[in-house]
Amino acid sequence: MQTRKYDITNIILSVCGLATFFLIWHLSISLGLISERTMAKPGEVVSTFIAKLSEVQPDGDTIQNHFLTSFQLSLYGFIAAIVIGTPLGLLMGWYKAIEYFANPIFEIVRPIPPIAWIPIIILLLGIGMPAKAFIIFVSAFVPCVINSYVGVKLTNPVLINVAKTFGASNWHIFKTICIPSAIPMVFAGFRISLGAAWSTLVAAELLASTSGLGYMIQMGRTLIRPDIIIVGMLTIGFTGALMAFVLNRFESKIAPWRAKK
């Protein structure tokens, strides 16, 4: 019963935190601290959101379509990053040859900000969906690789020795010891990647878009409609939080020994 009481307290605290945030936001506009021309009130944002569910004006599409375009885009980039980055990082962590082969390239690519890729990507892939997905991929790829790599490197050597004394092959040790041991780090990488993917989204949608949340935000700025900008921002925020939540649930499915802690 004790934990239940704490649960309720925690929920109340979280709700109070959100309420305080919205109250300060509302008051700072209604008291004239911030001009209404540059910032929308929370109430206006909600009504714009509801209106955008059916209206295509003034930015050309409904919020659902903007959302779907962006969601699809970030998902493509994110999933490609996971599928390519995670195995690469894991293998780099265990096999010295792969580490020496891939690490120099990776170390050079790593510091390049994803946005710096935009010009060359336009030349290579044009301005369509593949170009945008690629930029998101670049931003999500780096944390996937780094975390998987470090996860394997941090494997407790005693556990590796246990497997060695049982006569396990190198591949068997990698598969049965290093990978499960790296899972917490791998998932931490996914969460960082997810954040990176969404934050690059707006930049990616600067590439001649006609739809997407980033595009909607840009249109809001052009039209001086702070309510539309904030609807776009909050949609990204909520979607990101929801995806992180799904990711956590997925982690506890894959790594039940951590969930029960």
Added chain:
Amino acid sequence: MGSDIKVQVKNLTKKFGDLLVLDNASFDIKKGEFLCIVGPTGCGKTTFLNLLVKLIEPTEGQILIDGEPADPKKHNLSFVFQEPSAFPWLTVEQNIRYGLETKKVAEGIIKERTDQIIGLLGLEKFRKSYPHQLSASTEQRIVIGRSFAMHPDLLLMDEPYGQMDIKLRYYLEDEVIKLWKATGSTVIFITHNIEEAVYLAERCLVLSQKPTTVKSEVVIDLERPRNIADPRFIDIRQKVTDMIKWW
């Protein structure tokens, strides 16, 4: 005589650069024997064990199991480390199965042995639990069970009870004897606790200070279960203590 010798250690020597850690150690272990090795702290016991399971290569000398050079891929070796070494992502049952699965033992045998070990350890109700849900001592018991499940040619234990309190140690020492008898494994048990060595061993090797050699050996032919208050027990303990004296 020859046929019941399981492990032969011949002139084992290990140098790290110029530092001589292990100097020309030789001894035999009989099939199914429980051998304890005692020695002063820092005498190179861990190096010695790592050599025996081939985690490191000797500078000179060799280790033969059934007359062939020891090889973890060919022989059935098992090591209980001092540190907790249950796999946190596997349940109790999966931990015990791990070594057998690695050796690609037939499923029927894996199941039979796992059930036997879980039964001997009395861990039936924790079968599906993860190590972190259990106490540190239970985790170590799982590790010991995992090693005995292999029915190893040679089982090495490196101060497995180093971090347990006295009461628990007695209980776990009895348990190890139970597992050893049930599986007929050949065991090398390293400890710096002389009482523990005399309580467990059929024979006890005393190591010297670095560079380590086998200083002497003591046969302990007391009946089991042993009584630590028995005058004969105290005699042997005293004898080993006098041999080891490094202070």
